[in-house]
Amino acid sequence: MxxxxxxxxxxxxxxxxxxxxxxxxxxxxxxxxxxxxxxxxxxxxxxxxxxxxxxxxxxxxxxxxxxxxxxxxxxxxxxxxxxxxxxxxxxxxxxxxxxxxxxxxxxxxxxxxxxxxxxxxxxxxxxxxxxxxxxxxxxxxxxxxxxxxxxxxxxxxxxxxxxxxxxxxxxxxxxxxxxxxxxxxxxxxxxxxxxxxxxxxxxxxxxxxxxxxTNRELLRNTMKVEQSERKRIAMDLHDGLGAMLSSVGLYSKILEKEFKDNKQASSNLNQITQLSNQALQTVSEVINNLNPSILKRHNIVESLDRFCSRINKVGNLKLQFNADEFFGKMDKSREVILYRICSELINNTIKHANATKASIVLSRTTKVMLKYQDNGIGFNRDELLVSDINGMGLTNIIDRVESIGGQCLIDTSKGNGFAISIEIGIDKRQ
Known part of the structure; x- marks a missing residue:
């Protein structure tokens, strides 16, 4: 890739x-x-x-x-x-x-x-x-x-x-x-x-x-190559490593029953089972990050809502999601890009911003509008765009948006949090 x-x-x-x-x-x-x-x-x-x-x-x-x-x-x-x-x-x-x-x-x-x-x-x-x-x-x-x-x-x-x-x-x-x-x-x-x-x-x-x-076409092709490679890697992990971890968990459970009289062996086998389950869960998360399967079952609004709920349960970040003014459907490829952008923004907030609150507002009129904001420490926008300090991947987010003909507006400074507004065009048939 x-x-x-x-x-x-x-x-x-x-x-x-x-x-x-x-x-x-x-x-x-x-x-x-x-x-x-x-x-x-x-x-x-x-x-x-x-x-x-x-x-x-x-x-x-x-x-x-x-x-x-x-x-x-x-x-x-x-x-x-x-x-x-x-x-x-x-x-x-x-x-x-x-x-x-x-x-x-x-x-x-x-x-x-x-x-x-x-x-x-x-x-x-x-x-x-x-x-x-x-x-x-x-x-x-x-x-x-x-x-x-x-x-x-x-x-x-x-x-x-x-x-x-x-x-x-x-x-x-x-x-x-x-x-x-x-x-x-x-x-x-x-x-x-x-x-x-x-x-x-x-x-x-x-x-x-x-x-x-040309830039948009090349960006679009880059995203397509990246998406296809992500799908291939996700399938390889699911069919290869995921299947092996499931087998390890299954065999450990069988052996655990056979050695139920041997407490030491049973305890070790139980630990192997738990580790294999944790590894399988980690692999599932990696697969989902590579190729969000949730978008196959739900639309972008439900998928982001479930994602935000999961963040609120496991982390210290209080994340609010509002899509009251969003209606209609989007092309699946654009939904995937939008989902990844939100995922990357939330990941940046958790890792780098030291924020306690963040919000996502998704709306749609003649265009799809995504507004993301947190109350973190902020940063110098120009320096970050040039050097990509700490690997926040803002240039990657901008490239993703531009690949589908969208525009970004970033508003941040040191000590004043971070905000980004994204506009994405809509296919008239949608």
Whole structure:
């Protein structure tokens, strides 16, 4: 029995480890996806902000260079010898370079696929043509060193201002649509992460339920193996040792009659008879503990009532049993587990608690409820569950309850007695 139980426990540990490993993998995958999404969002947002800042700054520099060139041209034509022709033309050259830089920035951007991106590039091209046109007129004026083309220059500058205003509008629209595109991407990403989170939670819940079912199944199998082994050992004791002890008692009685004239021999034989009867009674108690035969003749309420009556007769513990609110029947396998739990709890109270009173309350509504309490010395619950001090077997009781889908609630502390509440589900057909 020990080998089979250990094998089942090993299977339980192995299965638990495998399921927990799956849960860790799911959590790691979700964490990786979420972290990658955060990095992508941060990097994309930073790059887009930097790009927009660069576009705005370059656009402002274009306007500044054109206006600087105009001011320098007016001063040059007015006779300011400190201003050189090259400086004026250089301003237009810088403006053209800034336009080329803006073109490179937008060419490498995904936002060019947007409607506002195409419009922005169109306005940028017009702006570049406008500056080229102004540069030609300015160069002609510089060569003649006169203001003969003043009207053409004024018209070109006025046209530049109009084009630049349209360009700025298209730039703002382009930036706005790029931001909206980023927001949509972030929304899609967050939606995907949320969906992955939901899927991960569903998988974790399913794995946890699988873990719980596996534990219960393995516990149930352990209890079945234990129960079958208990029955086999009980039968072996009954058919083997019990039969031999009965034979010893029978033969000693026969010999006692034959040696009734020999007082010494008769007394010895009588003592053998009594010892064999005591041994047979002890074997019967062991058999009953291994496989409670009383449950074959009575239901759980009558069996516990008789058990409590026997405890009250032979011990110093005053045990009260109340089943007024219990009705119906239970599955025999659950009755056996419940009977063993009560037996183990009472045994713990007698051996370890130094209690004078204890009570068992058995009731049934939508579930079977068992409440056990004593006025003993109590103990530290957490320490006992970890180390199982004095072999009280609380973990064994909890395992028995969980094997049939039940729950335990233990309430105890040093000097304040012991109490346990057990809930066990009921088969709807019962």
């Amino acid at each position: 020990a080998l089979l139980t250990n094998a089942l426990k090993y299977m339980r540990i192995k299965k638990n480890f495998f399921i927990k490993q799956k849960i860790v993998i799911v959590l790691l995958l979700f964490s990786f996806v979420a972290f990658a999404g955060i990095i992508y969002t941060f990097q994309t947002s930073s790059n887009l902000d930097a790009q927009h800042i660069q576009l705005v700054e370059s656009s402002e520099k274009i306007e500044i260079e054109v206006f600087n060139a105009r001011i320098m041209l007016d001063e040059f034509l007015d006779g300011d010898t400190s201003i050189k022709k090259g400086s004026i033309l250089e301003c237009y050259g810088k403006a053209n370079n800034y336009i080329k830089g803006i073109g490179l920035i937008t060419t490498n951007s995904d936002s060019l696929k947007l409607d506002q991106g195409n419009r922005f590039l169109y306005q940028l091209t017009k702006l570049d043509s406008s500056i080229v046109e102004i540069k030609k007129i300015v160069q002609l004026s510089l060569n003649k060193r006169q203001q003969g083309n003043d009207s053409s220059l004024l018209n070109s500058n006025r046209n530049f201002i109009l084009i630049f205003n349209e360009y700025e509008k298209s730039l703002h629209s382009y930036i706005s649509e790029s931001n909206n595109l980023l927001k949509r991407k972030i929304f899609i990403l967050l939606t995907a992460v949320f969906i992955i989170l939901i899927i991960s939670l569903i998988l974790i819940v399913r794995l946890m339920n699988s873990l719980i079912r």
